[in-house]
Amino acid sequence: MADMPGTRPQLGVWKFASCDGCQLTLLDCEDELLGIAERVEISYFLEASSAPGPGPYDLSLVEGSVTTTQDAERIQGIRAASRRLVTIGACATAGGVQALRNYADVAEFQAAVYARPDYIDTLATSTPISAHVPVDFELRGCPIDRGQLIEVITAYLAGRTPDVPAHSVCFECKRRGTTCVTVAHGTPCLGPITHAGCGALCPAYHRGCYGCFGPSNSINFPSFIPLLRRDGMDTLDVVRVLRTFNTAAEEFDAASRKELSG
Amino acid sequence: MTGNGATAVIGKDGLDALIRALAAGGRTVIGPTVRDGAIVLTEIAGGDELPYGWGVELEAGHYRLRRRADGAAFAHSAGPQSWKTYLHPQRERQWTADRGADGALVVTEEDAPVPSYAFLGMRPCDLRAIAVQDRVLAGGPHTDSRYRARRERAFLVAVECTEPGATCFCTSMGAGPAVDGGYDLALTEVVDDGGHRFWARAGSEEGAAVLAQLPRRPADPATESTARQRVAGAADRMGRTMPEVDLQLLMRETLEAERWNDVASRCLTCGNCTMACPTCFCTSAEDVTDLTGDHAERWRRWESCFDLEFSHLPDGPVRATGRSRYRQWATHKLGTWYDQFGSSGCVGCGRCIVWCPVGIDITEEAHALNQERAATGGVGVPPREASS
Numbered sequence: 001m002a003d004m005p006g007t008r009p010q011l012g013v014w015k016f017a018s019c020d021g022c023q024l025t026l027l028d029c030e031d032e033l034l035g036i037a038e039r040v041e042i043s044y045f046l047e048a049s050s051a052p053g054p055g056p057y058d059l060s061l062v063e064g065s066v067t068t069t070q071d072a073e074r075i076q077g078i079r080a081a082s083r084r085l086v087t088i089g090a091c092a093t094a095g096g097v098q099a100l101r102n103y104a105d106v107a108e109f110q111a112a113v114y115a116r117p118d119y120i121d122t123l124a125t126s127t128p129i130s131a132h133v134p135v136d137f138e139l140r141g142c143p144i145d146r147g148q149l150i151e152v153i154t155a156y157l158a159g160r161t162p163d164v165p166a167h168s169v170c171f172e173c174k175r176r177g178t179t180c181v182t183v184a185h186g187t188p189c190l191g192p193i194t195h196a197g198c199g200a201l202c203p204a205y206h207r208g209c210y211g212c213f214g215p216s217n218s219i220n221f222p223s224f225i226p227l228l229r230r231d232g233m234d235t236l237d238v239v240r241v242l243r244t245f246n247t248a249a250e251e252f253d254a255a256s257r258k259e260l261s262g
Numbered sequence: 263m264t265g266n267g268a269t270a271v272i273g274k275d276g277l278d279a280l281i282r283a284l285a286a287g288g289r290t291v292i293g294p295t296v297r298d299g300a301i302v303l304t305e306i307a308g309g310d311e312l313p314y315g316w317g318v319e320l321e322a323g324h325y326r327l328r329r330r331a332d333g334a335a336f337a338h339s340a341g342p343q344s345w346k347t348y349l350h351p352q353r354e355r356q357w358t359a360d361r362g363a364d365g366a367l368v369v370t371e372e373d374a375p376v377p378s379y380a381f382l383g384m385r386p387c388d389l390r391a392i393a394v395q396d397r398v399l400a401g402g403p404h405t406d407s408r409y410r411a412r413r414e415r416a417f418l419v420a421v422e423c424t425e426p427g428a429t430c431f432c433t434s435m436g437a438g439p440a441v442d443g444g445y446d447l448a449l450t451e452v453v454d455d456g457g458h459r460f461w462a463r464a465g466s467e468e469g470a471a472v473l474a475q476l477p478r479r480p481a482d483p484a485t486e487s488t489a490r491q492r493v494a495g496a497a498d499r500m501g502r503t504m505p506e507v508d509l510q511l512l513m514r515e516t517l518e519a520e521r522w523n524d525v526a527s528r529c530l531t532c533g534n535c536t537m538a539c540p541t542c543f544c545t546s547a548e549d550v551t552d553l554t555g556d557h558a559e560r561w562r563r564w565e566s567c568f569d570l571e572f573s574h575l576p577d578g579p580v581r582a583t584g585r586s587r588y589r590q591w592a593t594h595k596l597g598t599w600y601d602q603f604g605s606s607g608c609v610g611c612g613r614c615i616v617w618c619p620v621g622i623d624i625t626e627e628a629h630a631l632n633q634e635r636a637a638t639g640g641v642g643v644p645p646r647e648a649s650s
Contacts, residue, residue: 035553150553158551167533167569170619174537175352175564179300179342182619184325192532192619206298217570218531220584223620 009058009157012044014078016064016071017098017126021143022089023047023063032150039157055081059156061149065091065098065126072123072132079133086152087129090142094214095248097142099126102248128248137162140195142212142245148197165196166217169209173200181208188231190241193219193251214246221255235259268464270478271485272449277335277460278309279476280419280447284380287472289417292348293382294341299327301338303347306382313338320427320501320612323621332453336383337425340612344540345388348379349412350395353548353563361556376408380417384445386438387430387611389420391540393444397603398543417468420445421460424492428501429612431625435504437609439496441465447473450489461489502612502625505632509606513597516631517589525627526585528620533566535614535622536591541607544572567591592624 013023027048029036042048043057060082066072079085087093095102101109106124110117129135139148148164155162165171169191173180181187181203189208191200195216202209228238242256272280284291285307293306296313306312317330318338330337359369384392392413399406400413423432423439432438441448446469449460461481464470505512536542546565551558565572568587573580581587599607608624615623 032553039553154551154553157553158555160549160551163548163550165569165571167566167571168530170532170534171537171564171566171569174534177302177343177347177352179298179302180325180534180617180619183323183617184299184342189619192530192534218568218584220527220530223528224530227619 008039008041010043010056011040011153012055012057012060012078012082013042013047014044014060014062014064015046016062016075016092016129017067018064018089018091018096020047020063022092022141023061025088025144025146025149026061029146029150036150036153040153057082058084059153060085062087062092062129063089065095065128066132067098067101067123067126068121069123075129075132084136084156085129085133086137086139087135088139088144088149090140090212090214090245091126092129093138093140093249094246094252095126095128097245097247099248100243101126103243126248137164139164140197140213145197145199147199167196168192168216168218169194169196169198169200169203169213172196172198173203176200176204178203181206182227182231186231188228188233188237188241192227193221193224210241210244211252212245214249215251219251221251221258225255225259235262268470268473269481269486270462270473270476271481272460272462272473272476272478274309274314274335274458276462276476276478277312277449280472281306281308281382283472283475284382284417288378289380290377291380291382292345294336294338296327300325301327301341303341303343303345312383317425318427320429320616321621322429322615322623322626323618325616333458334425334451334453336421336449336451339385339423339425339427339430340616342538342613342617344538344611344613345381345384345392346395346540346543348377348381349392349416350399350409350543353561354408356547356560356562358560359558372408376411376415378415378417379412380419382419382421384418384420385423385432385611386420386441387423387432387435387609388540389418389441389444390432390435390437390609391611392418394541394603394605394607394609395543397605398541401603417472418445418447420448420465422448422450422489422493423496424451426496426500427612427616429615429623430500430610431502431504431612432610433497433500434502434506434625435606435608435610437611440493445469450493452485452488452492454488456484456488459485461485500610502610502615502623504610504625505629507632509596509628510598510600512628512632512635513593516635517593519631519634521627521630521634522585522589524630525588525622526583528622529568529584529588530620531568531584531587532619533568534617534619536566536568537564538613538617539595540611540613541595541609542566546572567594588622592627595624596628 152162182189187208190211191209194211195213239256242252295311312335315333317328319326355372399409445465545562548561570579595607
């Protein structure tokens, strides 16, 4: 993201189908927020300002998944107007929890939930941004980690690759000095298959990781799933734990389908 | 009283006084305590924080605390951390760089003072592990100055092993259960009709000086002989063994063994074994910049050969499969470590067995490799595999 003479890089923050939590992470940067605002022109960020700039954008942060035909078109325009496009969070990167619709009949949901289903205009699926346009970088998590967001922004400002390891949560858990909740307590934990980035937050509070950062880059499901069963999960539990915020992530989707097919 | 000769018997009050004397001397005292369902290492201020009356039940991929009727403080093994947590911390700054007003970069080496540690409750295998890391981090031409500084300032209180765990095999690795030098003070815990006491020996001048400050009584033959019997008995109660063969040769001769596929089918490549291992030392560099671009920092953090990034080259990872990564770890630990550092990289503490979520057991793998070698005609050095 080269600095043009006399101008700051233009930042756009975009919302698709999502809860806004990842965008809020940017506002939640508090100590660093003024520094970010000094280094980049926050040109489009409706969560923070109702005066959007016209673009183009040096860096676009995209939150949310694509669930409507309008959004499927809108992301094309954003991509065309953005030098770099980074997805932020599980929705934008893996379809989000709303991708549970991918396993169901959306018309049935509409009839059950809405008084006037005919008002609803939606796609049958929730898909990640990368299913529609090329993505330069994907930031995981539900929500994303504030430190990783700042790392991505500073890395692009410095012209370097973001330091966002794709190994398992166990790496962070051990580095943090947390006692393994699976080995010492028999608690089911998705840490061994989940992408690092949260700092191994849940195990530090004696809870198993529930995979909100999605799949790590090195997974062995045939060995891992029996561990969940040993610690008390049945097939439905296993499918449910894989089908949360990253249900449409290719690895989690395939593993949950395999569980159901026996 | 001179260095190595000083011996005494101290009680629980003496142990408490030891912790307080070391802390009063400006040391950060690290010792075992019960927290989060495990006996962990942390900073302690007094003897009441020690895990009196707690033992552990260990198996592959399994760790549970158990109450002990005898009230012993050191009848446990293979905790979730090792002492490298303190001597070789998981993340440490190496240097900072700042761009001045004239555009010139000023690079400053990290110079934050290192703590003076006192480690209480080190097992003989732990001492051996530190000696292994000393050779790696402070023994060669490229010394890690901050590791060395922490190491040289550390006061080591070893406690001999009288209660090996089901995953222990230090006897196979020549690393215990008795101490063999390298400590400032060595203790052996004895609990019987004669009371709860510790046979203490100084291993250094400083150790003798500290021992002389403690409430103590002269070492009596009964305590000493009971302590020796307990340690000798522990050697016969190791839960695991390594095959009694040249492990370096075994690793070299089984590089293409079918067993590596078998273990790879179980390995999660999650990295837990390397993080729990007291001798694994690998790190990677982490470069940090701030938003202004005028300040940068180089950090070093623990890395693992189970990480795909660990062997990443322009064409991708050299060790892409779990098979190649587990084999790299095991053959380095048991085999090529000798070529590189002149000793085994394994001390038989059993942490990698206990803290592997799926319970992969390096001793079981070594036995299986040994059997496969025997079954397939024994000796011979197959060509080294470039990658798999």
